[in-house]
Each structure stands twice: as C-alpha cells, then as structure tokens.
Amino acid sequence: MCYTDFGQTADSYIEKFCAAVRSKPKPLSQRLIVATSDRAQQLTVTGYGAEWMSSQQLISDVHSTSRRVRRRQRSPKQSRGRFLVHSLDKSAQQRLSQWRQGIR
DSSP states (O other): OOOOOTTOOHHHHHHHHHHHHHHSOOOTTOOOEEEOOOHHHHHHHHHTTOEEEOHHHHHHHHHHHHHHHHHHHSOSSOOSSSSGGGGSOHHHHHHHHHHHHTOO
8 A cells, every 4th residue: 555745646656556566677576556437547558467356346355354364363163161171173162171070
C-alpha cells in the first residue's frame, strides 16, 4: 500500500511507479497489479505491462482471504472444558483412565 505526498495525485504516482518497474528486469514470478476503477488508469497500467483489478474485486479478495485465514487459525476441535483430557478422543481418554486405575 502506498500513500502519495501532498500535491501528488494517485494517478501520477501509479504512472511513475509502473514506468520504474517496467524499466527494471523482473523475475517471471513477479507481478504488478494496480487496483483502480478508473478506465483511463486501467489503460495506462496495462500499457506499462502491469495488471489491474477493480476496487470492488480488491475488496472481495481481501474479505475472502481474511475469512480463509480466520478459518485456518481456528482449532479443528474446540475444547469441551478446561482440562486437556476433554480435548482427546474417546479411545485416548479410555487408555488414560485405564493407566490411572493400573489396568494395562
């Protein structure tokens, strides 16, 4: 994310940045994507070899990525109590119980 200086427009920053990136050799895996809904800017950035996406698409991508990250961070099974034994499956709970009772 970039912020422009006072008196500098976002359009002029995007054009300068795209021109600077275009002049540097880049690895094949590197992509430059500009989020804009301005048709003139879309044509400008594609002229420099960059890609563009609409601001609505950017919002949608950010929300879906955020949801995906939250789902991955959740534990697969919520603990049913404050004790560790409650987070184990039934067979592991039975084995621990047998060990406590001295049964092998």
